[in-house]
Amino acid sequence: MIYKGDMSRNQHFCKHYEMQRFKKKRLIKQRIKSRRGCCMRYAKNIKIVLAIVIINLFMLSTPLFSRATELPDEKYVNPYAKECPDGYTKIETVDDLLSINNNPSGNYILMNDIDLSETKKGGEYDTGHGWTPIKSFSGTLDGNGYRICNLTIYGNVDSYSYDGSFGGLFDEISGGLVKNLGLTDINIAIDGVYYVGGLCGSVYPCYTKESIVKCYVSGTIVVNDGVIGGIASRTYGTVKDCVSLVDIKGSPSTAGGIVGYIEYGNVEKCINRGSVQGEYCNGIFGCSLHGEFDGKRNNYYLSSSVKSNSGSVDNDEYQTSLTNSMMTKKGCFTGFDFIDTWEIDPCCEAYKYPQLKTNRIVRVLDIDIKAPSKRVYYQGDDLDLTDSKITVYYEGNDSFPAVINRDMLSGYDMSKVGKQTVTVTCGGIKRTFDIEVKEIPVESVSLPSEILIYRTDTKQLEADITPANATDKSLLWETSNSDIVTVDENGEIKAKSPGTAKITATSSNGKISSCLVTVGVKCSSIELNTTEIILEKGETSVLKAQMIPLDCTEKLKWKSSNENAVKVLDGKITAISGGYAVVTVYTDSGIEKKCDVFVIQNTKTKKPAKPNKVKGVKIKAKKGKLVISWKKVSNAERYEIFVSTKKNFSGKKKYYTSKKSITIPNIKAGKKHYIKIRGYNSYYDYYGEEAFVDGPWTTATKKAK
Incomplete structure (x- = not known):
């Protein structure tokens, strides 16, 4: 929701942020004094508290997200959890958590789940309104994949807030970082403040610095005014890779599933599945005071979760609604890292949606596997999981059987030969089975x-x-x-x-x-006994060939260029009819030698008479062609025609026909064409060569169309 030009509304949003901060020291002193009293009461009644905890272990109810808050006989151990790094302080108890107030700039890490059930009204840690949020946190809190559960805040808390904000675990994150933390089953129902968030009230000036990363919150927030966010009410920093399952109820003026409003801050790759209602609300963030900020894309919320009394806020391009079915598909979440950060558990029927890989909403206690029966493969085969089975045991006594999914597998390479161990991982719990990859044999x-x-x-x-x-x-x-x-x-x-x-x-x-x-000896050259032979029709002759070197092992081959006149077989030449041929002897390696063979006719062909001159020439010009006709010359076998656009017939084209007309195509339009026609007769001379007797030329001209 962007309020542009509405100065009174903007001032109303920012009034508490601009309040004098001198109240802060006075309120912190009051808070510490109150908590000292709580700690003393806790120390005096520790036996009673332990008894209550033991009884509650057997009596807790188990709705979906309160299953995560059950405390089993043995503490849940996050398989992704790390040891306490140097420079960090372990948080293992409620008192450890409260001690953060003594050094809000320190670095802390959770080593186990923490139950805040005793912050309920009348509980051991009730400070008059339940839990009193940690103020002005500027250090680092690493949840280490563990969760803080059953936080309760109730009543009118106006006197406890110096800037109008009142968060869940933290009142304010001021340049600090909270990561890898689950905050489950919160119950916040308060009056007297304007900014309320599930994890914190406000994230103060750190702008693009990451402030809340890889966290999730579930539970309920009920307020009747102000700006509400499932994770934070307002942020000047970055909220990234977070999930909200918080139901926001009552009648807040502005509400967002992740953040109430953003001022120069970022919300990236977050999911809201909690319900949001209010006068102006939306699935991810309620509004932006300035409207110009980076990194809000790739945020998604359940389409049925928003119930606005007056309408949706602006900037819907930064927050996308998905149906319940769409939320079960990885492909609907653009930009999400489903390798290292996010996962969708294929076995969990109770929660089929994206959750943080190392900080799960539905946590796995153990897994059993039935390995596939096929254990021996050839290199390059696909792993056959057809009859495999995995049973996953979740908190809350839920278990679901399924076929082992390839996304669960690691540690094997089907391109490598040998025995291998395949690791099956679900919720950080690992089991293994062995396979053998054999070579693909040569057949x-x-x-x-x-x-x-x-x-x-x-x-x-x-x-x-x-x-x-x-x-x-x-x-x-x-x-x-x-x-x-x-x-x-x-x-x-x-x-x-x-x-x-x-x-x-x-x-x-x-x-x-x-x-x-x-291994043979290649021919380098061939010698013939002659390179020219003259034969009459029917005569034969033998060509003798010698390959060099003399120990050459190649074979000689023979061929004739004109088998109508001359045939050759292994060097024996036979004259078939008058004419000329080249006889070639050669090898496969490309060496060759040639001999010219002439065949003379036994009787000479009579020379024909000279044809008479062509007469009666007619030329018709048609589009792109000339049609030429003439009278038949009785003593001419064929006719020769020259056509040119030059008078001296340079560049002429020649045509031959036995008919008394011809069509000349591709004529140049508008050009004058010169034509010559004559008859001719052919015969064979003494040597069998074809010879001609030509008649006189007849010339004509025609302009083409």
């Missing part, structure tokens, strides 16, 4: 059956290994005769001398394949 090795290689050459042998994803594809390479061919550890062979040898490849599990290698 077969295949090499070419035989190859030819020439002396001094090298060649890489490639083995086909089945299956392709076999673990160990290494091969042992061996030769049967290293004088003929050698092979290295990678399968590269080198020819040494002519002959044959067997190359063998053996896999590590004994699969074998072999290749017969023939």
Whole structure:
């Protein structure tokens, strides 16, 4: 809710913050005096308190979030908890918690859960209004994954607040940090103050510094005026990775599930599942005095949780409502770290929503697992969890069976061979089972059956290994005769001398394949007994070829360029008909030698008469083409036509036809075209070569369209 231009409203929001802080010392003295009286009463009646605690252990009721407050026979031990760091003070009892007032700038760490049930009205730690919040905390409180439960504040607390704020555990966090803490089953029902929060009233000037991180609060806040927040009423700092399950009731003027209002502060990656009602309210934060702040995105609240009397506040783009079903899906929470910070417990039927991984809302006491029956795998297989089972035991005597989820598993690598231990983790509790990952064996090795290689050459042998994803594809390479061919550890062979040898490849599990290698001597040149032969039709001749060097082992091959005139087989040449051919002798290595062969006809073909001149030429110009026709020349077999746009016929195009008309395509429009036509006859001369007798030219012109 952004109040722009409403100075009276802004002043009303800020009036308590601007109050003179001289009241602070007087109120702190009153508070310490009151707490000293409480401590004395506690010391005198410790036996009574212990008896009450023991009785309550057997009588506590167990609603969903009060299950977390039950104190079992043995203290809950957070599996993620750490030892007390240097420079920190352990908090193990209520008195330890109260002692923070003596040094609010110190560093503290919870070592176990703390029950504040005796802050109820008439309880051992009732200071007249229940719990009196810790003021002006500037140190560090690490909850260590533990929780403080059953905090009660009631009545009119106006005289206890110097700035109009009154929080839950803390009245004010002033440059301090609270992290990893659960505050459960709070019961705050007060009057006389304007700013009320579940964990603290106000977070004072630290701006972008983290002030409240990885905390959650559950319970109820009932007020009839003011600004209320499930975590904090107002903040100038950063509230990050927190969950509120606080039900805000009554009729506050402004309420937010996480923070009542923000002034130059941040709310990041927080979730509210508590109900919020008020005159102006929203699921995450109620309003912003300035409207310009960073880091409020990626906050989510249950869509059915907000009940406003007058309407929603502004800035809804910073807080997204989700249905109950959507809240069970990781993909709905943009920017949330579901590896190290958040998790959704797949086994917990009672709470299927995101909770902090090391500071859980629903805590796990123990787990039992039934390991999957399949324990032996081959490298690269997927872990089969089909018949696995995990039973998770939660606080409150709840237990839920489920199939082991892959997100619970760690400590194994299916790409590595050997025995491995798989760790199953849920709620920080770990159990293990063993598996064995075996190599994928080689089933077969295949090499070419035989190859030819020439002396001094090298060649890489490639083995086909089945299956392709076999673990160990290494091969042992061996030769049967290293004088003929050698092979290295990678399968590269080198020819040494002519002959044959067997190359063998053996896999590590004994699969074998072999290749017969023939080492030959490459031809360097070929000599022929002649390079020109003239034959008449039907005659034969033998070409003799000699490869150099004389010990060459290559084979000679022969071919003819014109088998209609000449055929060749192993050097024997046969003249088929008049004409010309090139006979080539060659080897596979690319060496060759050529011989020209001419075949003469036995009888000469009679030379035909010269054709007469073409007459009656007609040219029609059509779009993009010319249609040329003429009278048939009786003594002409065919016709030759030249077409050009130049008078000297440079760049001419030639056309041939046996018909008495032709269509010339792709004519240049508007250009004058020059045409020449003549008839011609063909025959074979003495040597079998085709020859021609041409008639005289007839010329014409035509302008194209």
